[in-house]
Structure formats: structure tokens, C-alpha cells
Amino acid sequence: MTEQSTLEHHTLATAQYRLHYVAQGNPANPLLVFLHPAFGDHRCFEQQLAEFAAHYRVVAVDMLGHGQSQVDGSGGSIADTSALVAAIIASEGHESAHLVGVSLGSLIAQDVAARYPAAVSALTVVGGYPIFGVNKAIQRAQGGEMVKWLFMVLFSMPRFRRYLARTSAITPTARAAFYRSAELFTRRSFRLMPGMKTIFQPEFRPQRHPLQIVVGEHDLPLLRTVTADWHAKEPSAYHVVPNAGHCANMDNPADFNAVLLSFVAQQRGQTVEALGG
Numbered sequence: 012m013t014e015q016s017t018l019e020h021h022t023l024a025t026a027q028y029r030l031h032y033v034a035q036g037n038p039a040n041p042l043l044v045f046l047h048p049a050f051g052d053h054r055c056f057e058q059q060l061a062e063f064a065a066h067y068r069v070v071a072v073d074m075l076g077h078g079q080s081q082v083d084g085s086g087g088s089i090a091d092t093s094a095l096v097a098a099i100i101a102s103e104g105h106e107s108a109h110l111v112g113v114s115l116g117s118l119i120a121q122d123v124a125a126r127y128p129a130a131v132s133a134l135t136v137v138g139g140y141p142i143f144g145v146n147k148a149i150q151r152a153q154g155g156e157m158v159k160w161l162f163m164v165l166f167s168m169p170r171f172r173r174y175l176a177r178t179s180a181i182t183p184t185a186r187a188a189f190y191r192s193a194e195l196f197t198r199r200s201f202r203l204m205p206g207m208k209t210i211f212q213p214e215f216r217p218q219r220h221p222l223q224i225v226v227g228e229h230d231l232p233l234l235r236t237v238t239a240d241w242h243a244k245e246p247s248a249y250h251v252v253p254n255a256g257h258c259a260n261m262d263n264p265a266d267f268n269a270v271l272l273s274f275v276a277q278q279r280g281q282t283v284e285a286l287g288g
Contacts, residue, residue: 016064023099027087030095031079032072034103036064041132041279042108044096045071046116048138048258049204050175051192052078055113058264059271067275070099070108074119076200078192088206092119097127107132109275113258114138114179115207122210124220133221133278135271138230138257140237144215152233164198172196178257181229185261217245223274224248227255227262248274 016035023030033053043063047055053071063069073080074092096119100108109132112120117139124131125142140149163171172193176186224247226238235251242249250270255262 018060023095023102025095025098028075028082028091028095029080030072030075030092030099032070032099033060034068034070035060036066036068038068038104040066040068041275042068042070042100042103042105043275044100044108044110044120045069046074046092046096046110046112046119047071047077047192048114048116048179050077050172050196051179051189051258052195054078054192055189055258055261057188059111059260059268062268063272068103068105070103072096072099074116076196076203078195081195081197081200082203087203088209089115089203090119090122090206090209093122093126093210096120096123097130100130106130109133109135109278111135111271112137112139113260118142118207118210121218124218125210128219131220133223133275134218135223135225135274136238137225137259137267138227138234139224140234141215141241142210143212145211145213146237148233149237152231164201168198180258180262181227181254181256182262185256185258188261189258215244218247221278222247223250223271225250225252225259225267225270227251227257227259228253229256230259231257 019034021032045056052073056071060069075089107130110120117136121142124134172190175193176190179189180186224238224242226235228251252259252263252266260267
């Protein structure tokens with residue numbers, strides 16, 4: 012195994028934002044960028060960073076309004092994260108990266124691939140759905156969740172975080188980790204979230220990049236159906252992670268890491284055995 016490197020903390024500064032991210036691994040190795048679910052932060056990938064840093068340069072971003080990437084003032088949108096991710100890839104000295112997004116992070120990853128195709132080599136979507144093509148069932152379900160969120164946020168942020176942990180993961184360890192990752196998400200952070208609607212397109216179109224779709228065995232039935240339908244529409248790898256909920260990488264990191272390692276190696280014409288897996 013390659014000697015493990017330490018976790019580095021970085022900030023990408025622009026005229027409007029300061030985006031925090033962590034990085035680990037040899038900068039000369041191929042780049043993987045991890046994008047977390049809504050309300051969490053880069054710590055959602057604690058079970059991935061060190062393992063993949065043995066063979067890759069890994070980056071995990073705190074998306075705008077999340078973690079340490081807080082935004083002052085009234086402007087800004089979570090969707091602006093896409094341009095910042097592309098800028099991080101360039102600042103890391105790479106032409107492109109394999110993007111790995113969970114839930115909200117998977118939507119941002121697809122947006123990066125659509126807007127900056129040269130910056131993306133492949134996509135792994137976890138607990139997500141396509142940004143191309145309107146799915147009314149998903150929209151209705153999310154609308155109902157938003158009502159619950161706003162009610163809880165109004166009265167108690169700790170209660171809101173406990174609810175998120177219960178619905179995002181099924182194991183006690185993963186739920187505790189998700190709660191910790193959501194502690195920096197505040198009421199003020201919600202101001203950036205409506206901007207997500209700008210990334211969706213009404214017409215379905217297939218990805219231009221190699222695509223892997225991953226869903227937890229115990230994720231919502233609607234999402235399991237949507238991901239299976241998506242896989243049937245276009246060439247893609249598809250994997251159901253056993254004993255896992257919405258954040259499959261947190262509930263069952265061993266299975267998830269093996270699947271991701273295999274897919275990334277395949278895109279590079281390698282084998283897992285060659286990487287020591």
C-alpha cells in the first residue's frame with residue numbers, strides 16, 4: 012500500500028465566495044472529487060478519503076452554505092458551487108476529475124459535467140436522480156419534505172439535524188456521523204438552497220461521460236425506482252449497496268468503496284488487483 016498522506020485544508024477564494032475543501036493524496040495521481048449530501052459537509056466522506064488517497068488525489072468539498080463554506084450577505088446560490096468545483100479541479104493542477112456526488116452532491120456533479128464537460132472524466136451518482144427531465148413524483152416528494160424541514164428548522168435546529176440523520180442513514184454509526192456533519196448548517200444557510208432549481212432541464216438527455224449509479228438497498232422506494240429507470244435509459248453501471256440507506260457510502264463503506272474503486276479503475280484501464288485492492 013502507498014504511504015498515507017495527511018489531510019490538507021484549503022480555501023478557494025473568489026470575489027463573492029470562500030469555498031472550503033479538504034484534500035489528501037499525491038497531487039500527481041488522478042483526481043477524485045467528492046460532493047456531499049444536503050446539510051452535511053466533507054466529513055460525510057471520512058470513510059472514503061484515506062482509503063482512496065492511497066492511489067488517487069482526493070478532494071472533498073464543503074458546498075456553499077455548508078460546513079465551513081458559509082456565505083455572508085443576502086446573495087448567492089448553492090448552484091454556484093458548480094463553477095467553484097471546476098475551478099478547484101484546475102487549481103489542483105488537473106484537467107479533469109472523476110466526480111462522486113451523494114444526493115444533492117450528485118445533482119451538483121451532473122451540473123458540473125454539463126457546464127464544464129472537459130473538467131469531468133466520469134460520474135458516480137449516489138442516491139440521486141438525473142437533472143435532465145422533470146420527474147413530478149420526485150418534485151412532489153421533495154415539496155413535502157421541504158414543509159417538514161421548514162417547520163422543524165423554525166423551532167429547533169438540533170431536532171432538524173436528528174431528523175436528517177434518521178432519514179439519511181440506517182446504522183447508528185452513520186447517523187451519528189451525519190449529525191456531526193450537519194452541525195455547521197444554519198437557518199441562514201437555507202437562503203442559498205432555492206437556487207438549485209436553475210440546474211434542472213425539462214428534456215432528458217444522456218450523460219456524455221461514463222456514469223455509475225449507486226443506491227442503498229433501504230433508500231426510499233421512489234428513489235430506487237427512479238435510479239433503476241435511469242439506468243435502463245442510458246449506458247451506465249448500476250449497483251445497489253446492501254445494508255445501506257440514502258447515504259450508502261456512510262452506512263456500508265466497505266461495499267461502496269469496493270464498487271467505486273472498481274469503477275474508477277475501469278475508467279483508467281486498470282484492475283483493482285493492480286491497485287492492491
